[in-house]
Amino acid sequence: MQKRFFLSAVALGLLAAHAGTALAQDTFKIGLILPMTGPFASTGKQIEAAARLYMAQNGDTVGGKKVELIVKDDTSAPDVTKRIAQELVVNDKVNVLAGFGLTPLALATAPLATQSKTPMVVMAAATSSITQASPYVVRTSFTLPQAAVAMADWAPNNGIKKVVTLVSDYGPGIDAEKFFKDRMLFNGGQVLDTLRVPMRNPDFAPFLQKVRDLKPDALFVFVPSGAGAALMKQFAERGMDKAGIKLIGTGDITDDDILNSMGDVANGVVTSHHYSASHNSPLNKKFVAAFEKANAGLRPNFMAVGGYDGMRVIYEAAKTTKGGNGEALLNAMKGQLFESPRGPMFIDAQTRDVVHNIYIRKVEKVGGQLFNQEFSTLTDVKDPGKTK
Ligand code: PHB
Numbered sequence: 505m506q507k508r509f510f511l512s513a514v515a516l517g518l519l520a521a522h523a524g525t526a527l528a529q530d531t532f533k534i535g536l537i538l539p540m541t542g543p544f545a546s547t548g549k550q551i552e553a554a555a556r557l558y559m560a561q562n563g564d565t566v567g568g569k570k571v572e573l574i575v576k577d578d579t580s581a582p583d584v585t586k587r588i589a590q591e592l593v594v595n596d597k598v599n600v601l602a603g604f605g606l607t608p609l610a611l612a613t614a615p616l617a618t619q620s621k622t623p624m625v626v627m628a629a630a631t632s633s634i635t636q637a638s639p640y641v642v643r644t645s646f647t648l649p650q651a652a653v654a655m656a657d658w659a660p661n662n663g664i665k666k667v668v669t670l671v672s673d674y675g676p677g678i679d680a681e682k683f684f685k686d687r688m689l690f691n692g693g694q695v696l697d698t699l700r701v702p703m704r705n706p707d708f709a710p711f712l713q714k715v716r717d718l719k720p721d722a723l724f725v726f727v728p729s730g731a732g733a734a735l736m737k738q739f740a741e742r743g744m745d746k747a748g749i750k751l752i753g754t755g756d757i758t759d760d761d762i763l764n765s766m767g768d769v770a771n772g773v774v775t776s777h778h779y780s781a782s783h784n785s786p787l788n789k790k791f792v793a794a795f796e797k798a799n800a801g802l803r804p805n806f807m808a809v810g811g812y813d814g815m816r817v818i819y820e821a822a823k824t825t826k827g828g829n830g831e832a833l834l835n836a837m838k839g840q841l842f843e844s845p846r847g848p849m850f851i852d853a854q855t856r857d858v859v860h861n862i863y864i865r866k867v868e869k870v871g872g873q874l875f876n877q878e879f880s881t882l883t884d885v886k887d888p889g890k891t892k
Contacts, residue, residue, distance in 0.1 A: 532569040532599050532827040534818060535592035537585055537613075539605040540577035543704060546730045546761050547605040547628055548577065551811035553799045555602075558815035561794070566819050569827035574598065580605060582612035589613045593620045599829040600625060600818055605807075606728065607631040607675035614638035623821075623834040627814040628729075628807050631675030632889025635857045642837045642856045644817055644849075645810035646778045648679035648726065649889040651754040654776040654862040654882050655724065656687035659752060662774075664722045666694045667752075668715050670708075671726045673700035680726035680754055683888060696720050706731065708738040716747055725753035729807055732757040733766055740769035755780070755876060758867055760805040763874045770874055773867045778860050779806040779846040780876040791845040804845075813844045817851060848884070857887050 536555060538548035552575055564571045574596060578585040585604070592598045593616065601617060602625040604610040610629040614637035617624035626634055626643045635641050659667065669684055671677030677700065685695045696718045699711045706727070715723050723744065727735050739751055751757075755777025758770055781792050781803050791812065795804040804812075821836035822828070828836070838853035850859040862885045865876040 530569055531572050532566060532822050533572045533574060533596055535589070535596060535598035535601045536573055536575045537578050537588050537592070537601065537603040537609070538575065539580035539609075540575070542580050544580045544605050544728065544730050546805075547807045548603075549802075550761060550805055550807040551603060551605070551627055553795065553802065554804065554808040554811035555815050557795055557798055558812050558819070560798070562815075562819060567822040567825065567827035569822070571822075578605075578609060580609065582608045585609040586612040586616065589616050593622055598622065599822070599827070599833060602814055602818065603627055603811075604629045607634060610634050610641070611637055611675075614641060617641065621830045623830075623837060625814045625818060625837070627810040629676075630679075632679050632887055633675070635855055635890075639856075640834055642817060642834070642851060643858050644814040644851075646806070646858060646860070647887040647889055648676045648754060649683040650778065650860075650862055650885050650887055651776045652680045652684040652726070653687045653888050654864065654885070655752060655754065656684045656691060656693070658774070658776065658864050658880070659722065659724075660688065660691045660693040664693070664750065664752065666696055666720045667722050667724050668697045668699065668718050668720045669695060669724045670699045670701065670711055670715065672703045672706070672728055672731070674703045676728065677703075677726050679889065684724055701727075703728070706734070708735055709742070712738055712742045712744060715749065716742065716744065719747075720749060722750040722752045725751065725757050727757060729756050729759050729761070729805065732759050733762045736766045736769050740767075745769060750774075755806060755865065758865075758876055760803050760876065761807075763867065763876070764803070766874065770867050771869065774864065775867075775876065776862055776864050777806060777876070778862055779809045780863065780865055780878055781805070782870065782875040782877060783846060783863075784878070785843075785845070785847065787843055788845040806846075809844065809846050813846070813849060816840075816842060816844075850884070852886065855887065855890050857890065859884055859886050861885065
């Protein structure tokens with residue numbers, strides 16, 4: 505009796521294990537790791553919403569397999585991102601890792617992508633060097649050098665000769681500072697000082713006082729998505745605009761997610777970036793309307809578009825490889841060319857980095873709401889960080 509029970513238990517176990525593998529083979533798993541809590545939660549919220557919208561619009565079956573989206577909160581701590589990525593690869597056997605809200609989170613995971621041969625789609629982080637940290641990284645966000653160089657070309661042609669830079673003191677900020685400054689000097693402009701603020705909970709006040717004393721034509725700023733509102737508030741409180749100092753920067757500071765709540769101080773600010781919610785194309789209008797409808801009126805920002813396009817890259821690669829993984833899936837991501845809500849977009853097969861338009865935009869009131877209105881376009885911009 506006992507023996508028979510034991511045998512059938514073993515058989516059941518085998519059956520369950522077999523069913524498990526059959527199930528795994530029928531599923532295409534996407535491990536989406538994002539900061540869902542803490543100071544960068546807006547990035548997680550935007551990307552998750554965009555990924556779910558993409559799935560709602562394109563179905564949850566691809567390449568003959570059922571898509572399973574596994575969303576995990578890394579609280580923007582690199583050691584947590586790495587541990588979650590490991591669990592997703594080893595236990596869940598995900599086909600692809602995705603997300604990565606900040607540069608340190610992407611860099612902490614890149615070695616694991618290499619070791620496990622798991623494609624890693626970076627949807628947010630934007631330091632140039634990330635794609636070089638692993639041959640399995642594919643990026644659908646942008647790079648800071650792309651945006652910063654465009655601004656350093658625009659500014660000196662528009663009455664801004666003397667600039668002070670103020671950036672968050674980590675990867676993307678250092679990229680923004682370096683590429684803005686080098687290009688500004690090349691164009692005959694001046695950079696009076698380069699200031700760096702802590703990445704987390706920065707107090708801008710002492711830095712802004714210093715900028716006032718230096719009296720530049722403009723202050724060039726990069727802070728990560730989510731931190732722009734605090735910067736704007738302190739810029740206004742210190743009377744910088746009234747002192748005649750213009751605010752310019754990469755589009756991270758006039759983030760569509762929070763732009764409307766920034767008030768008058770944001771009005772007129774000129775930035776360079778790859779995406780505006782007011783980008784004038786039928787595809788973008790459709791994207792924004794569907795995103796707002798699905799998310800109680802939330803306006804999509806550049807993080808959302810990085811997530812949406814990242815899902816597109818993953819879905820198409822899954823189609824090509826019939827739900828594959830490893831190098832085959834990676835190769836099917838390389839060289840994809842398509843229309844994104846941001847405009848034309850290309851994944852350079854050599855660098856695995858994004859090539860897209862960079863727009864110069866000015867914050868304006870449209871229908872009572874603040875938008876980044878694009879007025880000039882640089883087409884097909886490759887990452888300048890890769891050619892040096
Ligand atoms: C990054 O950490 O790479 C990062 C985060 C937010 C941004 C841009 C870059 O807005």
